[in-house]
Amino acid sequence: MRYTILLLFVFCLSISSFAGTVDTIAIYSNSMHKSIKAVVIKPDSYKLKKNSFPVVYLLHGYDGWYSNWIIRVPQLKEYADAYQTIIVCPDGAKSSWYFDSPVDTNYRYETHVATEVVSHIDSHYKTVADKDHRAITGLSMGGHGALFLGLRHADIFGAAGSISGGMDLKESKNRYDISKRIGDTNTQSKVWNDMTIISMIEAYTGTPLKIIFDCGDKDIFIESNRRLHEKMRQLKIPHDYTERPGQHNWDYWKNSISYHLLYFQKFFSIKPQ
Numbered sequence: 001m002r003y004t005i006l007l008l009f010v011f012c013l014s015i016s017s018f019a020g021t022v023d024t025i026a027i028y029s030n031s032m033h034k035s036i037k038a039v040v041i042k043p044d045s046y047k048l049k050k051n052s053f054p055v056v057y058l059l060h061g062y063d064g065w066y067s068n069w070i071i072r073v074p075q076l077k078e079y080a081d082a083y084q085t086i087i088v089c090p091d092g093a094k095s096s097w098y099f100d101s102p103v104d105t106n107y108r109y110e111t112h113v114a115t116e117v118v119s120h121i122d123s124h125y126k127t128v129a130d131k132d133h134r135a136i137t138g139l140s141m142g143g144h145g146a147l148f149l150g151l152r153h154a155d156i157f158g159a160a161g162s163i164s165g166g167m168d169l170k171e172s173k174n175r176y177d178i179s180k181r182i183g184d185t186n187t188q189s190k191v192w193n194d195m196t197i198i199s200m201i202e203a204y205t206g207t208p209l210k211i212i213f214d215c216g217d218k219d220i221f222i223e224s225n226r227r228l229h230e231k232m233r234q235l236k237i238p239h240d241y242t243e244r245p246g247q248h249n250w251d252y253w254k255n256s257i258s259y260h261l262l263y264f265q266k267f268f269s270i271k272p273q
Helices: 002-018 068-073 076-082 109-124 141-152 180-184 189-194 195-202 222-234 250-271
Strands: 020-030 034-042 055-059 086-090 134-138 159-163 210-216 240-244
Touching: 002 086, 002 189, 002 222, 034 109, 055 109, 055 141, 055 250, 068 250, 076 086, 086 109, 086 222, 109 141, 109 189, 141 159, 141 180, 141 195, 141 210, 159 222, 159 250, 180 189, 180 210, 189 222, 195 222, 210 222, 210 250, 222 240, 240 250
Parallel strands: 055 086, 055 134, 134 159, 159 210, 210 240
Antiparallel strands: 020 034, 034 086
16 A cells, blocks of 8 residues: 555656746836736756757737636646747736737737747747747637737747637627727728738738637637638638637637647747758
């Protein structure tokens, strides 16, 4: 009996010793004049190896916050270790939609995430600081935000994904504070087109960005994901699209993130031509 307990103890110890470690940091935003928190998940080998690591930026959804992902999906520590990847979870405020808002200068989260956060992480952590080893994804608001940032900053991110993203913001124009960030759909119609994935994708037919996105078949945003998939097929934009059984909830997102991290791991492993 004692031998069995000892074996169990050693097994548990070995599992816990090979999981990532979590930092909570504050990054000063020059664009918004305040410090904004983020979570950084490092592989266990980070403290032992001298080599650098690729980075996946993981965005939260509407009404979420920087620690949302690690609280809901603690397995991210194991994924960071398994894929030898740093995972960074920035804060995007309750409803920033990861834009630089044209109507509210307090919301400049495109600049913050794509420039300030990336710069801070590269200067304070052992990263492979190029687009071939940098990816971004997220859920819901963060899914739309990740594709938005990836497309607009393909010199920074080599791959981007979306989990249950709301791909047509006009469908939700009276919800989720979107109009507060962009403005009225009539007077700001061009801005709406430029900031919603389903419309702006037309300007990125030659994008080098590697794209993965998926959505649950019972999700509130399933139709806009299907329309984006079909539009990208017509425009001949390479991408990986999947539908799985599921709704707009953490059960679906916990499952989906493992596929995204695997996709990014394969991307990081490709040697540049």
